[in-house]
Each structure stands twice: as C-alpha cells, then as structure tokens.
Amino acid sequence: MHYILYAEAGVTDDGNMRADNRISPDDTMTLPPAPFLLGSLNREPITRISGCAHPVVRGRVHVPVHTGSVDAFIKLLPPREFAVESVCEWLAREVELPMPEPLWVTVHRQRMRTVWPFGNDETQLCFGTQAFNLARPVHLGDQSRSVLAQAYGLDSLLLAKIALFDELIGNDDRHAGNLLLTPRGTVVLIDHERALGGTGLALFSTAPPPGPNQLLHRVRALSVAERATLKSPLRAFCAACTTAACRIPYTQLVNAEALHEPMRVYLESRAERLFDTLEETLGIRDLPGLNPAGFHPLAP
Numbered sequence: 699m700h701y702i703l704y705a706e707a708g709v710t711d712d713g714n715m716r717a718d719n720r721i722s723p724d725d726t727m728t729l730p731p732a733p734f735l736l737g738s739l740n741r742e743p744i745t746r747i748s749g750c751a752h753p754v755v756r757g758r759v760h761v762p763v764h765t766g767s768v769d770a771f772i773k774l775l776p777p778r779e780f781a782v783e784s785v786c787e788w789l790a791r792e793v794e795l796p797m798p799e800p801l802w803v804t805v806h807r808q809r810m811r812t813v814w815p816f817g818n819d820e821t822q823l824c825f826g827t828q829a830f831n832l833a834r835p836v837h838l839g840d841q842s843r844s845v846l847a848q849a850y851g852l853d854s855l856l857l858a859k860i861a862l863f864d865e866l867i868g869n870d871d872r873h874a875g876n877l878l879l880t881p882r883g884t885v886v887l888i889d890h891e892r893a894l895g896g897t898g899l900a901l902f903s904t905a906p907p908p909g910p911n912q913l914l915h916r917v918r919a920l921s922v923a924e925r926a927t928l929k930s931p932l933r934a935f936c937a938a939c940t941t942a943a944c945r946i947p948y949t950q951l952v953n954a955e956a957l958h959e960p961m962r963v964y965l966e967s968r969a970e971r972l973f974d975t976l977e978e979t980l981g982i983r984d985l986p987g988l989n990p991a992g993f994h995p996l997a998p
C-alpha cells in the first residue's frame with residue numbers, strides 16, 4: 699500500500715510534480731521514509747530498450763531533491779521483481795559495491811503509450827537507476843585481467859566481492875550486460891531482478907532454475923597466492939554482508955507484508971552459508987604458518 703502513496707506523493711492529479719516538490723504532511727504521517735530518491739518520469743523523450751525480460755525505458759526523471767531532472771533507466775517490473783531489485787540495491791549499497799544511483803520513479807500510464815504492463819492502474823512506482831552515458835558491458839574474457847584491474851578497478855578482490863554478493867542474493871544473472879564499464883573508468887553492478895530465486899521455493903521460484911555463479915568459478919581459478927591474499931578482506935566482506943542481511947528494512951522496501959518473512963529467511967540463511975562458500979571457493983585452510991601475513995582466523 700505505501701508504494702501507491704509514494705507514487706502519488708508529490709504529484710498532482712494531472713501527473714505533474716507539486717509546486718513545492720514535496721510529499722504532503724498527510725503522506726509523511728503514514729509513510730516510512732523512502733529508501734531511495736523519489737522522482738517522476740517526464741514526458742518525451744522516452745526510449746524503450748529492446749531485448750529486456752520486462753520493459754525497460756530510458757528517459758528524464760524529475761527528482762525534487764535535485765530540483766531538476768536526471769537521465770535514468772526505468773524498469774516496468776511486476777511487484778515481486780520490483781521488491782527484489784529494491785532489496786538487492788539496498789544490500790549492495792550497504793556493503794559498498796559500486797552501483798548507479800537508485801531511484802523510485804512514478805510512471806504515469808498516459809506517458810507510456812504502448813508500453814504499460816500494469817493493467818488499468820494510472821500510476822506505478824518503478825525501479826530506476828541514474829544512467830551512465832556510453833556505459834559498456836564487461837566481457838570478462840575479452841580484456842586482460844591487468845587492463846580490467848588498472849583501467850576499471852575490477853581487480854580480483856572486487857570480482858570476488860561481486861561473486862559473493864551474487865551468492866548472498868541468489869543471483870545467477872551476472873552476464874556482461876549486468877556489469878557495466880562507465881566512461882568514468884569504473885565498474886558498476888545493475889539488474890538484480892532475477893535474484894532471490896530457487897527451484898521449489900514457494901515465493902521465489904524462478905523459471906528457468908538458477909544457473910551457476912560464473913564469477914565464483916573465476917575466483918576458484920586464481921592462483922593459490924592470490925587466493926591467500928583475498929582471504930582476509932573477503933572474510934570482512936562476508937561479515938559485512940551478514941550484518942547487512944540482518945538489518946534490511948523490509949517495511950521501507952517491500953510493500954507486500956507477506957513477502958517480508960520469506961525474504962528474511964531466504965537472505966539470512968544464505969548469509970549464514972556465505973563463510974562456508976568463501977572457504978570452499980578459496981580452498982585454503984586455516985593452518986598456522988599457511989595463512990597470509992596478518993591474517994587471524996575469526997573466533998568460532
């Protein structure tokens with residue numbers, strides 16, 4: 699229910715932002731604070747991105763707190779995928795992975811012409827991200843590891859963190875188009891709508907069933923010396939993931955109360971297994987004299 703209020707907050711009946719660009723006091727009484735910047739999709743130009751599982755458009759989003767508009771990609775997702783994107787975005791930010799700025803964008807049916815997967819609803823709150831111009835997919839096989847590390851900061855540590863994050867959220871969709879190189883010389887993660895999946899799970903079954911975590915295979919293939927140096931920072935990263943997974947503000951992020959508990963159980967149980975996944979991936983046991991300098995195994 700609060701998604702509808704967010705979608706209506708700050709927007710007049712004709713679909714424009716309120717003159718004061720603010721959520722009304724009545725709304726703030728009932729709404730938990732929005733976890734991301736709120737905005738509203740402007741009129742033309744709105745470009746549809748082809749080849750996406752659910753409709754994705756690019757357009758200008760009016761963001762009141764910026765008192766201006768930003769270029770953004772907006773995903774017209776069903777409620778479950780919207781919630782999954784929002785929760786994963788919150789987690790990624792919490793563990794400091796590089797992401798584009800997330801937005802919750804009010805989209806009006808009358809602006810969308812042919813693309814409107816929301817039946818008779820006049821407005822919908824959608825997940826968006828601020829656009830990086832000229833972003834390119836990361837084809838890991840096409841560039842040498844040293845170029846990826848030096849030019850884009852995509853070194854083995856970041857690669858392993860992304861792999862572990864995908865393990866935490868159950869994401870099997872980290873293909874080249876969901877890891878982008880930006881013209882600023884950075885790498886950013888996008889697109890977690892297929893996360894929180896798993897065959898046989900009542901609420902999150904995914905078809906087709908989740909595939910393997912390809913990035914984790916890359917970490918396994920690193921040299922022993924490199925895996926040893928990753929051990930300590932990755933343990934710290936797993937600890938940050940576990941802490942974050944236990945702090946997710948579901949009431950802020952997820953409209954459907956019925957999803958809160960299954961999402962919590964799913965993510966917390968995956969967080970619990972993360973240290974084991976790390977140990978298994980690195981394949982280096984905690985033996986005295988064999989651990990990297992300065993590494994102290996965690997207390998049980």
Ligand SMILES: Nc1ncnc2c1ncn2[C@@H]1O[C@H](COP(=O)(O)OP(=O)(O)OP(=O)(O)O)[C@@H](O)[C@H]1O
Binds near residue numbers: 747773
């Ligand atoms: N913030 C962004 N900056 C630049 N490009 C973006 C951004 N967000 C999305 N894109 C582009 O739009 C494409 C589609 O977005 P996204 O991956 O979120 O949708 P999708 O339908 O889930 O895609 P797919 O199913 O093909 O993985 C991306 O592959 C990327 O090229």
Ligand SMILES: [Mg+2]
Binds near residue numbers: 888889
């Ligand atoms: Mg994608």
